[in-house]
Amino acid sequence: MSNKGQADTEGQVAASLFTGLNETLMERFRRYYGQYRLNSGTDEGFTLAKEALVFAMLNDISNYVEADDLLSIRRMMGEWDVILFMIQASNDSLKEYFEQ
Structure with a gap:
């Protein structure tokens, strides 16, 4: 595979990871898992999806801070607590x- 083909694929994955503004964290985690599982298998896909979710959360929290939106930060952290549990x-x- 050429570098351009690999870059296109990575770009497509990155773009698809940052869609879905109105989804819950669990829905986003599930979507990330589905995308990573295709190339990495279940265990590694799960780990990669969890890491991607944390990075996406940090980005969202940064945006919420700039918008002075404490309510959205609290909601997100509540959803994260459920996922951690x-x-x-x-x-x-x-x-x-x-998988369902």
């Missing part, structure tokens, strides 16, 4: 949920 209980059950 589910991950601590079992990664496998969350992966199964994403």
Whole structure:
């Protein structure tokens, strides 16, 4: 594969990761997992999706801070707490949920 082809693919993945402004964190996590799982398998795809979600959250929080939108930050952190609770209980059950 040429570098241009690889760059196109990476650009397409990056662009698709940052769509969906009105989705919940869980919906975004599920979408990221589906995209990463295709190329990386379930375990690595899950880890990559979680990392991508954190980076996207940091970007969103930065935007919320600039807009002085504390309510959105609190909502997002509440959603993140739910995800962390589910991950601590079992990664496998969350992966199964994403596979449905």
